[in-house]
Structure formats: structure tokens, C-alpha cells
Amino acid sequence: MTRFFPLFAALAASLTLSSPLAAQDHPAGLHIMDPYARAAGVGKSGAVFMAIHNNxxxxxxxxxxxxxxxxRVELHTHKDMGDGVMKMMHVPEGFAVPAGEMHELARGGDHVMLMGLTADLKNGDTFPLTLIFEKAGEIVVDVPVDNDRKPEAGMQMQHNHGMQSGG
Known part of the structure; x- marks a missing residue:
């Protein structure tokens, strides 16, 4: 039985490292953590969330x-319009990722907006997403779809982002 333990340990490690929650590194020093998408159906909208760490x-x-x-795929954020209404808007200048810090793309904040879905993105599906950075260039990330995922604990704003058509 002891000769099977190393094989079992290697198998367990490989399953852990291939988990959708595993981070995806890039040689340029960027670390893409916990990407996931939510979507409403063909022709509608969706959104992608993740954390980007600049190492x-x-x-x-x-x-x-x-x-x-x-x-259409765009970088979006939410802006408080001053009357208690949050407006979602395109951010053409993108998002800064300062040296040694992390930028979170999260529900209720900055995110990737998917408009006019060309496929029905169901739980468990994955798709490639190309992130384009000013200095690091292009990074392709495999994004799993998780339509049932709840907002992370501590988020003050909750909404049904990506569940409406339009931007």
C-alpha cells in the first residue's frame, strides 16, 4: 500500500492545481486569480470577474x-450618479494595476462586460478571454462559467450585473 501513496499524492496535487480557482501566471509578472463569468443567455449580456496581481x-x-x-467585449465600471443610482459605463482608458498591488474586477465594481452573447454560457463551460495590458501585452485566460456563484462576502453592493441586455 505504501507504493501507491506517492501516486495518490501526485494525482491529488494535479487535481488541485487544475482547479478553476487556480491562479494563472504570466511571464511578465502578472498573476490572474479566480476568473469566472456569469451570463444570461444567447443574445444577452454577461460579465467576467477576477483579481489581477502585479508581481x-x-x-x-x-x-x-x-x-x-x-x-462586444468592454471594460466597465459602476459610477454613483449622486442620487443613489449606479450607472454602468465603459472605461476606455482601462484599469491601472500598480506595481506590487492587486486590482479586483468584481461584481458591483470594475469588470469585463460581454454584450450580445453568441453562445449560451452554461455552468461548467469555459472560454478563452484575452486580456490586453499596456506593458505585459496579451494574456489569454481560461474563464469558467459559474452562473450560481454568490457575491463575495464583504461586498457592500449587490446587483444582478450581467443579467440585463445592453450595457
């Missing part, structure tokens, strides 16, 4: 994003 001593900026699963 080097140089600032970078996420300036664009691409995916074949939607007609």
Missing part, C-alpha cells in the same frame, strides 16, 4: 479585452 516593480494597465463569445 513586479513596474505599473501596468489593463487597456482592452477580447472574447469570441460576445459581439
Amino acid at each position: 513586479i516593480d513596474q505599473d501596468d494597465r489593463l487597456i482592452d479585452v477580447r472574447a469570441d463569445v460576445a459581439k
Whole structure:
């Protein structure tokens, strides 16, 4: 039985490392953590969330994003319009990822918006998403779909982001 233990340990480690929650590293020093998407159905909208950690001593900026699963893919955020209403809007300048810090793309804040979905994204599906950085260049991330995922604990704003058509 002891000769099977190393095989079992190796198998367990490989399953852990291939988990959708595993981080995806890039040689340029960016660490993409816990990407996931939520979607409403073909022709409708969806959104992608993740955390981007910049492990080097140089600032970078996420300036664009691409995916074949939607007609339009944009970087978006929410802005308080001053009357208690949050408006979702495109952020053409992208998101800064300061040296040694993390930028979170989360529900209720900055995110990737998928508009005009060309496929029905169901739980367990994955699709490639290309993140385009000012300095690091292009990073392709495999994004799992998790339509049942609840907002992370501690989030003050909750909404049904990505469950409406339009932007």
C-alpha cells in the first residue's frame, strides 16, 4: 500500500492545481486569480470577474479585452450618479494595476462586460478571454462559467450585473 501513496499524492496535487480557482501566471509578472463569468443567455449580456496581481516593480494597465463569445467585449465600471443610482459605463482608458498591488474586477465594481452573447454560457463551460495590458501585452485566460456563484462576502453592493441586455 505504501507504493501507491506517492501516486495518490501526485494525482491529488494535479487535481488541485487544475482547479478553476487556480491562479494563472504570466511571464511578465502578472498573476490572474479566480476568473469566472456569469451570463444570461444567447443574445444577452454577461460579465467576467477576477483579481489581477502585479508581481513586479513596474505599473501596468489593463487597456482592452477580447472574447469570441460576445459581439462586444468592454471594460466597465459602476459610477454613483449622486442620487443613489449606479450607472454602468465603459472605461476606455482601462484599469491601472500598480506595481506590487492587486486590482479586483468584481461584481458591483470594475469588470469585463460581454454584450450580445453568441453562445449560451452554461455552468461548467469555459472560454478563452484575452486580456490586453499596456506593458505585459496579451494574456489569454481560461474563464469558467459559474452562473450560481454568490457575491463575495464583504461586498457592500449587490446587483444582478450581467443579467440585463445592453450595457
